[in-house]
Amino acid sequence: MRYLPHTSEDIAEMLQVVGAETLDDIFATIPEDCRFKGELDLPKMSEWELNDHMSSLAVQMAVAPEYTVFVGAGSYNHYIPSAVPYLLSRSEVATAYTPYQPEISQGTLQAIFEYQTLTARLLGMDVANASMYDGASGLAEALLMAIRIGRNKKKTVAISSLIHPHYRNVVQTYFDPTDYNVVELPYLPDGTTDLSPVDDMEDLAGVAVQSPNFFGCIENIQAVSDKAHGCKALSITAFSEALAYGLLKSPGNQGADIVCGEGQSMGIPQSFGGPGLGMFAALNKYVRNMPGRLIGKTKDVDGKDGFVLTLATREQHIRRERATSNICSNQGLCATMSTMYMASVGGTGILEIARQNHDKAEYLKSELKKAGLEVPFDRPTFNEFVVKCPDGFASKRQELIQKKIVAGIPLECYYPELADHYLLCATETTRKADMDALVKEVK
């Protein structure tokens, strides 16, 4: 096997040193009745067989350019410049571990310091951590952080029902064994969160909305912050489309205390939903309550600038059961990928790409409207929006799938009141011709 370099000669020499006769003997300390005596039932392939097999699985997937997929909902098809995967494949980046030895990890450390900085600038916040698993677990951690900041005295968090349904599922999973309450806020006819129930809530540690929300609508984060702060609760902004903040006013500029969301749009392949990037940022005053790794700038013994992992006393390997979270890793490679992407697009490029997303989605929205579909929520959107289709659109959608067009996702399974409503997405990669083809089909 090409990954196992020991020859029989090597093995014989080493066995002699350790005082064992056979390879089985070296497991002598394992009690007889704990040992598995059979053979593993696993297939094995040569590399070319594996290539054929994997290719045969991959071709069964509905992906561009064969398919036109008008679906976002937390996973977005954005163009990734070739330089990003190329740089990322450098094995000094990919095959290194957590930078516990800073002297030989300055590459990782500086890249993540740059990631923290660019993420904080994107979101308008003081400080971002080295990343969480994904947007969903990031939100759960943000809510727990808000409760911690309230010294566990306030036990309720309010979350918008327009936060991605999967993110809300994850929050529910995290909160189930705790004695904290999660209250869902309903939505208004314009497609934004109804904040009025917040006034009657006691014991509130935080209020969370997603913007753009699951319907694609841009929330009024300032109003959420005002409302939350009025109840001495924290304002938390979640997001599933990081690229929106290339164009939209940042959460930090609208009073958010904690901002968390999915950074997949920043140069990371969709890859069936993972790995993604849990972007996580907060105000400086809350930094010691943050979960996750942080990289800080410092100097070495010669006075040279460099970077280290820092504020580790919050973390599980030091504080154990009293840590701010159990998270041990970060999405290092994805964070690095997003840094490469943000560096590639730059300040000028990110605005232009974000604008194109907005413009394409507006075009598709208005053309579908002209074709007779209803746009039920009139709040401005970024690159996704909801349409109400005529009865029986489900079979039309199936028909379109046969023609390799995926016309959004149905919302009824998440919002039972929204039968015949579909969520559609267009990004900078969506061509006008493909949008026109869809419009022609639904006319």
Place this chain on the structure above:
Amino acid sequence: MSHFAGTTGLIMNEPLLWEKGKKGRCGISIPTPDVAAAPLDDEFTRDEIDFPDLSEVDVVRHFTRLSQWNFGVDTGMYPLGSCTMKYNPKTNERQAALPGFAGAHPMLPPDLSQGTLRLMYELEQFLSELTGMYATTLQPAAGAHGELTAMLLFYACHKSKGEKRSKILIPDTAHGTNPASASLCGYKSILVESNEDGILSVERVAELMDEDTVGIMVTNPNTLGLFEDNIKKVAEIVHAKGGLVYGDGANMNAVMGVVKMGQIGIDAMHLNLHKTFSTPHGGGGPGAGPVCVVKELEPFLPVPRVIKDGDRYDLKYDNPDSIGRVHAFHGNFGILIRAYSYILSMGKELKTASQHAVLSANYIKEKLKDVLHLPFDRPCMHECVFTDKKQEPYKVSTLDMAKRLIDYGYHPPTIYFPLVVSGAIMIEPTETEPKENIDQFIETFRAIVKEAEENPDLLHNAPVTPKVRRMDEVTAARKPILCG
């Protein structure tokens, strides 16, 4: 010494990203708009974002230079205990980059996702086979996330029986993630001291286990690199009180095909695909931490579950007892591809991998135990733990020896862990390190021990060859600069 890998080289300076570039540059090709601009009201839009504008050349040179300041598995021997820094096969990268996988949307109907669903279904089968468990979930995004998932499963299982337990037993050798994961579930951690052999004692577990205790979290082999001999009896005691046994699979690389955890009393365990199954560590992630469980816990696994119906794969959502989702989609699928590719490349030889990993660790232990203090002198599993006790008279610490290894071209072992051993040096060579390199590492370590006696300042001042030397971590934490 005959020859060693470490040397000095040409290292380029490189500023921070925002200290480079010029307004108006762009490193990405932006398409010409094919639809009309649709202005968005100013009330919604932001001021210009403060990102540097860089050309593609600026970006490529920046990250190339940064990469050269890093040490990776492909650079040299990386004997970082408990982390299983084995070689990351390049074929895995090819498979993960296939456009059908890389471009797959996670919310399309199963009919449009048969390839990924089949891969997940089969990977679950492989992992269940390796662990002797009944079922596996692939959703957890990392080892610690897997631990949390398992604690949630235990909570749900007890709840289904009308029980709510408040404590959990955790050995003193455990990773910090174990107590932290248990806390997230509201469980109080009860410390179980290991015995004089460095393993769990049946008596201590029996004293502590009661009907308010959820069960026990055991890392096996444990973080001292020792197999928990009493595991079956421990499991019996825990089960007798209605408890459940969690297996932290961080050290699975020692026992593939040798021990099936499902057959020795473990009820749930996580696997670190980035350790045992060769996926790259990525400078700290992403990993993947699938959880394998016995039949009793299967109804509680996160949804959706991948199922097979004839030749067709589907997603099943309606499991009423499920704890719900732990990930927005299907877990770190890109990592799952690599682990699947690795398992198919290795097949039954996964057992050979474990055998060689254990052989190499024992070989190092035998070759260094005369110069380094070995707190538990018995056969180890895939890693061995020494201390700096013999170097104390020379005022040389574990940290000093670790830093000196850098000068010689090695990544240091894990140090000061496990916490129960003062000044621990935990060495895990893995099965992919050739014997010549292991011999050279041993020779180097022996030379360093000699330096410690003869010229300890060489160690106190180490490392001297990398881009930077020892960092001021105290100021970094006291006056944090976290943003540029």
